[in-house]
Amino acid sequence: MPRLPIDRIQRFFNSAGLGKANPEPSIVVIKDNNALVIHALDEAAERLGLYIGQPLANARAMCPDLRVFDADTVADAKTLSDIADWCDRFTPLVALDPPHGLFLDITGCAHLFGGEAALLRTLVRALGRQGFAVSAAIAGTSICARTLTRQASGTIVADGGEAEAIRSFPVSALGAGEAITTGLRRAGLKTIGDVASRAPGEITARFGARFSTLLAYALGQGDAPISPRKPLPDYIVEKRFAEPIATDTMIAMTLSRLADTLIASMEKQGKGARRLEAAFFRTDGVVRTITVETGRPVTRSAVVDRLFRERLDALADPLDPGFGFDMVRLSASRTEIVVQEQRDLDAHVHDNDELAALIDRIAARIGGKRVVVHLPQDTHIPESAVLAASGQHHLAAAMQAEWPARVACEPPLRPLRLFDKPEPIKVPFATVPDGPPHQFTWRRALHAVVRVEGPERIAMEWWRQDGKQLTRDYFRIEDAEGLRFWIFRDGLYEGEVFDGDGKPASPGWYVHGLFA
C-alpha cells in the first residue's frame, strides 16, 4: 500500500462528497528532525517529481499549489488493520508489515480463487475499487515479495526464481534503511545482483548480520516467519454469496447451516468448541467479528446456533448489514477433545450440564465476566476471603470447593452483605478507649447502639503487605431499630495511628458490612 495515508484522506473526502475530478497534487507531511518532510504523496505529486522524504519547503518551492495534510499515524494503522481484516477472506494468515504493508500467507489457499494470478488480480482490483493504490507480488519468501512490490508490482515468482527476479533491482528496494542503502551505493554496489555476488562474509562484516540475513531471505535462501495477527483457528467453515445477504433471517439461517457443517467436521475428530468466532464480511469491506465462549466443549450445532442468536440479540451496536454481507465465516478458535461419558442415573451430573449451558447462554448475552461463582481463599482478611471467578471456567471447581465450616450453635460471625470499600462513619466518642461506640452516624443517619459483640481483632498479613495497613477491631452492633452492622476501628488506639506531627491520633471507624 504505497500511498496508504493519502488514499485514506482521499477516501474521506470522497465519502464526504468533497472529492474532485481533477484535484491539485496532495501530500502528507510528517515531522522529522524538527522539519516537515513528505510522508506520502499522490500520483499527481509524484509526476511533478516530488519524493518521499523531501522537505516540505522544497516541495512548496517546486509546486506552490500543493494540498498539504498532517500525517495521522494512528488512523493509518487503524486503516491498515481494517484492510487486514478484509484480507482475512483470502487466508487466515495475515500479518502486518508496518507502516503500510501486509503479508498474506496464501499457501494452499490460491486454488480456491482460481490460482495465484487470479487471486492477485482479485485482491488488487477490489482494493483499487475502494480507492487504495496497491502494489502486490507473490513470491516464495515474504521478504522477496516485499522487495518485488517496490519495483515490479504484479509479479509472481515461482519457487527458486527469487534471486533471478530481483537481481536487477536497485539496493533501495530491499528496504534496509537509509544508512545501509547509502553505504552500499558508496561501495559501488548499485543493484541487488551486485550485492549478492559478493561473499556473504564481506557483507556481514561491513553491514552487519541483520542485513545479510535480510539479503539471504530476499534471495530465497531461507524465510523469515511472518507473525499473523490472529492465531490460526482449528476449524473454519465459510459461505460466500454471489448476491449479498442482508436480512436477519438469512443471516441466522446461514449461521445455523455453517454451525452444522462445523460441528460435523469437528465431530469426526472427537472435538468440541470452546470459543467460536463468526466473521461477517460486508460488501463495502467492513468486517465485523462476533465471539462466543463456552464453559465446556460444545458438540451440538443447536447450542452453537442458540448462543449466537443470544449474542446477536444483545449486541449494543447491532450488526449493520449495510448493502449486505457477501461472506460469512464461522471458525472454532479454541477446541477441546470431548470425552464421551456414559451418563449415570445420578441427576446431579445432568443438572450441572444444564447449569453450564444456562451460564453459557447468559454469558453470551451479557458478557462472561458478569456471571461468577465463588471460591474460598485462605486468608482471614474479610474482603479477600472470597474470590469471584468466571462461572464459565470455574463452575466445577466452585461446586467442589471446601468452605470453612461454621461453628454450630453460634450466631453468624460474618455479615451477609459486605461493602466493597468500607464506609467511614462518624463516632462522637467511645466510653473506653478500646471499646465500641455508643452511637454513630452512617449515611447521615444517627444509629444508637443497643447491643454489641466484640471486639474481634483482625491483624493484617505482614508477610504480604504492600503498604502499611492497620490492625482492625471488629464489633457486631445492633441499633435501636434492630439493624445489625459490622463496624471496625482502623488501627489500635496507642501506637498505630499518628497525626501530622507524629503524635498519636484517634483511629477512624468504618462500616464494613450488614448482618441479616
Next chain:
Amino acid sequence: MSGARMSALAILRGQIERIETAEVVHPRDRIALGHGAADAALKGGLARAAIHEVFCEGRQGAAATGFVMGLAGRVSARRPLLWVRQDFSELETGALSMSGLSELGLDPRHVVMVRAADVESALRTSADALACDALGAVVLELWGEVRQFDLVASRKLTLAAQGSGVTGLLLRMAAQPLPSTAETRWMLRAAHSPPGSVWSAWGAPVFDAELLRNRHGPCGRWIMEWNCDECQFSEPSTYPQPVVAAPAHRQDPAVLQQRRAG
C-alpha cells in the same frame, strides 16, 4: 344495576375463580418454612413453581436479603441457586458475601451470581433462568422503583416458573408494592434480638415479616427467627409475638382476607 348484568358479573367472577383455583399448587409442592403460624397461613408452606416478592425499605436491605436467602435455602434444597442483581444495588447495600452465607448455614457452592448492568438484562436473565429446571431457585434483586418491572414482566416470570417448577424470589429494596402476579408478597423489617442481658444477647437473625398478599390464604405478620443450624425458620423462643395493633376504625385486613378465602 339490572339482573342480567348482575348475573353476567357473577358468571365472570365464577370464571375467574375457576382460573385461579386451577393454579392451586399441590401440598407436596409446598415447602414448610418451619414457623408454625406462617406455614398455616401459607397452607403448608411456600409454594414452589411460583414467584414470591419480598419488599423492604432501603436501609432494611440486609434483613430482607437474609429472609430471601432463607426462603431460597428452604426451596432450593441443595440444587443450584442463581442470584441476579443490578450493579447499583451492590453500591447501596453491599455485595452478597459468601462467608456470611455459609454462616447462615447455607451452601455457597451452589450460588451462581449474575451481575446485570441494567434492569432489562436482569429481567431477561431471570426469565431465562426460571425456564431452566436444573436450578432450585432464582433470586432477582432490584433496587428502587423499577418502571420496567410491570405486570407483563411479572406475568412472564410467573409463566416461566410454572413451566419449569423453579421458584422465583424477588428482592425489591426501596420499592413500593405494585400489582403483580406473585403468589405471595412480604414486607420485611429487621427485628430486635430477643430481650435479655444487653451485652450478651446478640443472637440468630430475627425478622419482622409481614405477609401482605397471599393468593391462597390469609395474610399476617410474624416475628421469625432463622435457625442457622437447622436451616429453617422458627418462632423465637423468648419473644412475645407482637402483631400489629388492630386498627380501631376498621376491621383487621387479615381477618377480612381470611373470611373471603374461607
